[in-house]
Amino acid sequence: RARPRIPKYPAMACSGRLAEVLNEDALVRICRFLPARPLLELGTSCSDFYHRARNSKELWKGLCSFLLGETTLMLHESSWSSSSSMLGSTAEFYRRLFRAAWSCEDFCYDHRLRRSLLMSLQNGAEGKGSGNQSGTELLCMSGHTSETLGPLVIQIGGMRNSLQPDDIVHVTVINLQNCQILRPALTEDSLKPLQRMRHASCVVTPNSLPQDAAFPGAILVLGGHDANTRASRLGTPRPAMRRLMFLQVTKDDGSQIRWIERQAFGTIPEYMYNLACASFADGKKVCVFGGDIPTSEEEYERIQDRTCCSFVYVLELTTCTWSAIRTRGVAPDWRSFHAAVSHTSFLDGKDYLITFGGSSEHCEPLAGGHLADMRGYQLDLHDFKWQMGPAEDLPAPRLRFGVARYGRHLLVHGGHGNGLHQSVSRLNLHTLKWGRLKFSNAAPPLGASAFETGSPQAGIVVGGAQQTVLGPRILQRLVVLRLRDHLVEEDGALAPEESHIATGDDERGEADMAMTEVRLQIQTARGQRRVVSIPVSMLATLGSDQAGTGLLRLLQAVEDTDDADPGAPEP
Secondary structure (H helix, E strand, C coil): CCCCCCCHHHHHHHHHHHHHHHHHHHHHHHHCCHHHHHHHHHHHHHHHHHHHHHHHHHHHHHHHHHHCCHHHHHHHHHHHHCCCCCCCCCHHHHHHHHHHHCCCCCEEEEEEHHHHHHHHHHHHCCCCHCCCCCCCHHEEEEEEEEEEECCCEEECCCCCCCCCCCEECCCEEECCCCCCEEEEECCCCCCCCHHHHHHEEECCCCCCCCCCCCCCEEEEEEECCCCCCCCCCCCEECCCCCCCEEECCCCCCCCEEEEEECCCCCCCCCEEEEEEEEEEECCCEEEEEECCCCCCCCCCHHHHCHHHHCEEEEEEECCCCCEEECCEEECCCECCCCEEEEEEECCCCCCEEEEECCCCCCCCCCCCCCCCCCCEEEEEEECEEEEEEECCCCCCCCEEEEEEEEEEEEEEEEEEEECCCCEEEEEEEECCCHHHCCCCCCCCCCCCCCCCCCCCCEEEEECCCEEEECEEEEEEEEEEEECCCCCCCCCCCHHHHHHHCCCCCCCCCCCHHHCEEEEEEEEEECCCCCEEEEHHHHHHHCCCCCCCCCHHHHHHCCCCCCCCCCCCCCC
16 A cells, blocks of 8 residues: 655644644734743744744734833833834834844933923923922932833832921832823822832732722832931831732822732731842732841841841732741842842743842941842742852942843842942843943933932833932932834934933032032020021031031121021921
């Protein structure tokens, strides 16, 4: 009998027949379940699969959304210089964006988008809940956190130049869709949690919260301490580990929010600060690594020797239960002022936690510690085994820096440390190797002794701090960075008539700082109070001599008049 004819390439023949019966939606769905390597192999199995996968706009847009996130994708859809003619119409746009995000090498500062956001403050777009607060105050913060929901980049808490004892947690919303910066109002049923800094936050998807929110996710805020520089309780830890604080956005433009509290149980200290957390398991669990615990807490014994802390805290949101989970492998020292970010691997689909930087010493509130190196550590969140990254080509160690996932990399921005020259670096999430970024233009100017502390979520960086003769000053600052469009050689460049856009007009220069006035309250011979306003530069000059005679003579020269204001405010 004649043997049946066997195709020369049976796998390709099978693939060809399969491609004939699959419609576009089914093919896209299959591709979305595939890790990177099998996806590439699928494209080489037959020409039909290759062309259909290559020209599927939905497939490449979905891959970009998985790689970058919804908010970062939206920023690039509206900002790429060459996207106007093909946006939303072809797969080519999203293939180019995917390639740029995959390599994560070439960036630019988007001064035009930054300028548009700042103009929204001048145009009165601060929102109904902003009250009498000036627009630039919405960008003044340090020790805060940043998260994204839909088109919104949300800044939470932090130290500010002006805080009242009863101020609640400050929230600034940056709406990339409407190009607005606003302070949201609270719903009538919202709680009013007190202000804080050096807390941690992450986006979660608990089932126990009200279902009328504008987005499926909510922001969980953990720990922190008092941030009021004018109060004696500055640095007092907040009881926010067993009391879980959730932030919901109730209007899709970000103009209204709700705070909700839930009680948690299990193994966790009541107070923590300088910690880092990250969600995993589709937002149903939260992992906490690092942080400082008051010595009076029982859990402090667990981290007293920071070199032997083979555990992490894990929160199960379905039951609001904390557990201390033992880890395996070579674990990093317990950290403070560090970074911890989770991600779902594009290669194997598993959840991982990445951490690095900060200090390995116990740090009191508003203090620092010995700098730890920036070697990356990876924790498999399925079997809780640590893997240590290479020690070569590490960036300068730092504290108080910002970090955010950008494709298959982490972007590290700003921070405070010795020999810190390059403000932005990248860490490969899979190899744990560090690399450099190339920028086609310069960032907005940053004053001497100033550093940025905000996380570059969706490329938006807010706030920072500056060392002055009178102590730290919180910056009013906004920076926007993004991937550069390779098809446009001058992408990110400004025309000569637009050069003013790149200036740091949201932050005063050193010349303006010299004219900043401080108020001194003195008591006259009659027991009355006087308030004297003196420029910072003059105060520094008068107080430069060891005896302080210049400042003393100035205060003695203040005339003791009867119309002195006895109810002058505290300085």
